[in-house]
Amino acid sequence: MKKTLNPRADNSSPHACSYCGAFTLDFRTKMIQQIWHADLETKGAINWIKKKEGKQLEGRVRTFNDSDFLKQLELAIQYGFPFLFENVDEYIDPVIDPVLERTIISTPGGRKVVKLGDKDIEWDDNFRLYLVSKLPNPAYGPEVSGKTMIINYSVTEQGLQAQLLNATVAHERPDLEEQRETLVRDTSDNKALLKQLEDTLLRELSNATGNILDNIDLVTTLENTKAKATEIFSKLAMARETTKEIETLRGRYFPAAKRGAILFFVLSCLSAINNMYEYSLGSFMEVFQISLDTSPKAPSLDGRLKNILEALTFDLYNYSCTGLFEKHKLMLSFQMTIRILDGEKQLDHGQLDFFLKGNLSLEKAEKLNPFVDWFPEQGWQDLMRMVDLGQQFRDMVAHFEGNEAEWRAWYDEEKPEEISMPGMMMK
Secondary structure (H helix, E strand, C coil), X not given: CCCCCCCCCCCCECCCCCCCCCCCHHHHHHHHHHECEEEECHHHHHHHHHHHHHHHHCCCEECCCCCCHHHHHHHHHHHCCEEEECXXXXXXXXXXXXXXXXXXXXXXXXXXXXXXXXXXXXXXXXXXEEEEECCCCCCCCHHHHXXXXXXXXXXXXXXXXXXXXXXXXXXXXHHHHHHHHHHXXXXXXXXXXXXXXXHHHHHHHHHCCCCHHXXXXXXXXXXXXXXXXXXXXXXXXXXXXXXXHHHHHHHCCHHHHHHHHHHHHHHHHHHHCCCCCCCCHHHHHHHHXXXXXXCCCCCCHHHHHHHHHHHHHHHHHHHHHCCCCHHHHHHXXXXXXXXXXXXXXXXXXXXXXXXXXXXXXXXXXXXXXXXXXXXXXXXXXXXXXXXXXXXXXXXXXXXXXXXXXXXXXXXXXXXXXXXXXXXXXXX
């Protein structure tokens, strides 16, 4: 569901698996070289694929609804180009099964061919195939899972917190974020240079003949390598210390990132109520940026963070409500509240569970209901259970029994939730 921003009212072998652990460089390289990909969460997947494949992918992005997808796929297979199917749903056209299964036939002349439709297409081992789906949780069966590697590009809460922290620090302390990015680049360059020096040293040693102490060039190379390596190790050590200092300063802005991630996943869960309630990460990031831009400044960091949190919560609520049915807005407020409290470790899960479900115990309370003429038995069992949920409820039963008339009048109200509860229970 597409939405318009609403600022504040005040203005290469086919395989599939789910999660395979951390995406290290080696693991990514293995996937790139050996497998087909079925990717979830379109934008992140397509951006990564386009960055990886570059110009080779231009003109080779199709859907199964395009009339020429088979012809373009044939050309990609024949000439070893990458090919991408986008907007894939749970149905995958069986015409590409021979490709997914790598049903490759070797001819007497040494050529490799694959049958696509009614044609035998010459196979190039450089061919790569990607399928990208917008579905948040597609139910692919084993016949698909056994042919493709399924990669979920959907953001995690921890990953989103890191993104939002970068955005917050870049807005509030651009100098700090620039310093961090420069440090990351320099560290990467120094590690690459160190690896290059090690490779050079090993190559020189393996190619050396005779007594290495008589090899002036080799000794000179060793001395230069040692000096450069010492310098690089020193820079890396300084970089580690600087990184700690920067991360400490960046960590002070973490509450804004944490609140943003919590609210985004509240919005993401709304699709369980109605499939129209879909919110993209891109639009969320725009609202997040608007909140940073428009929230009031403050002389202290604590005051500034307080303003950001209030503005962000208010902005996200208003933005969400532009696409919600009226009956779901209160539920959204409740979800945002309990998730925020849970994130701050202030939510009593026992009380929340009781609030949602009541007393589920099959064992009845020893004390009998003295007001059976107007107060239901289940309500009495709930009341007896509530006494054990916290110090604030300890005297609930005694107050209820001692002020029957007030409680009964409140109970008989048409909308008791809009009227103050009797006596001390409001204290």
